[in-house]
Amino acid sequence: MVAAADVALSYRGTPVLAGIDLAVRGGEAVALLGPNGAGKTSLMRLLAGRLSPTAGTVRAGGGDPFRSRAARRAIGWVPQEIALYGRLTVRENLDVFARLAGLKRTERAAAVERAVALAGLDAVAGDLVGLLSGGYQRRTNIAVALLAGPALVLLDEPTQGIDRVARAAIHGVLEGLRRDGTAILIATHDFAEAERLADRVLVLHGGRIGLDGRLADLLAALRAGPPEHEVALDDAPGSAGAEALRRAGFEPAGPLIWHRGPRAPGAGPQRDGAALLAHLRRQGVPVREIRVREPGLDALYLDAIRAREAAAP
Known part of the structure; x- marks a missing residue:
């Protein structure tokens, strides 16, 4: 659904990402892990077409998402910040964002109702967003990204600051998307969340990928050793x-x-x-x-971070 080849990114001459190679396929759920400042949000913004790489290429839906509107429509981007209009209802918010996404007038109503259903927002669709709980606001944030029926959804810390019940509801939304064949890339600091949702894990540190593999295989190899x-x-x-x-x-x-x-x-x-x-x-x-x-994903993560730090010049 999206591929990056030898991608690098710099801000004002300061390297942020270097030598990034990755591909995310349909129906795949990938967890993106890394310490603060590792470059996770920058990488996701590159894949979403919000930034252009300094070097290398990004392709989504057969095009460059930074330059091609059609390629960007294949990708749903859910930022960490709640990006909604508090004085509009859930349904009104979705209609506004459907217009901004360029959906035709004849498409918008159906797209809004589909996003409401996918995100499990039927019960609050007529409520003002500013009066909703944090969990419902985050689900509305996700619904915005689903309006154009994307093949890939990128989520940056989608469950930050919400309670366990709301987190479980969002996990249910993401699992439903994956069953329908949507690819998911989720940046998170929550190892339990990553283990529950992902079948593949990437660890980013110092702007480079230090680990990329199927979670089940990586854990099986780790658990063959000491506890x-x-x-x-x-x-x-x-x-x-x-x-x-x-x-x-x-x-x-x-x-x-x-x-x-x-x-x-x-x-x-x-x-x-x-x-x-x-x-x-x-x-x-x-x-x-x-x-x-038994060791879990946190142990894999620490191994990857230590290996990257040892390899750093």
Whole structure:
């Protein structure tokens, strides 16, 4: 649905993205992860045709989305900010944005009703947007992107600042789009959200892609090794205890919590939490308990970030 080849982007001479190669296919849900400042929003704005690359090419629907209106109509863009008119109803907002998108007069009413249905907004379609909850406002934001029936939807942090119920409703909307064959690229900081929605993950750091692969395959490979461990302490470990924890591969994750990922130095093949507990207590570490769990997307993410940082000049 969209492809980028050797794409680079600079702002006023400062590199933001470099050497980006990716393709998103129909019916594919891709999670885009990365720390603040990694270039996620810039990459999505490039793919949506809101920016033009400094180098390389972006193609969507057979054209350049920055120069081709037809190519842009194949892409729905959902920004992080709520971009709606608070004094208009949901349906009136959608009609305005349908006009701005260039939909013909004969197409607009049907497009608005289709977007209302897809985003699950029937119950509030006649309500003023400014009086809606944050969750309904974000769903209306998504509905705007669906007006032209895009083949690809790009979403930048679509569930930021909303409660669990509203988040689940938005996930339901996105899962429905994917079942219908729409491609989805979602930038998020929420690992649980990414694991639920995505079948592929991209990690962006320092303007470059550090990881790109099918989530199930990446997790299967990771889980073939040692598990993750989390140590809960009764008291501060002191310098000797902290050194013992670090030798065992742990890093501080809170005042009395230390964490060890599956690929941490010192993790080794040991999977027995009881043996690890005994070992640390013999070293004088005031351990209350050790929690053992299968590694998840957060571990893949940390591995990718560390690898990119190690490769950086």
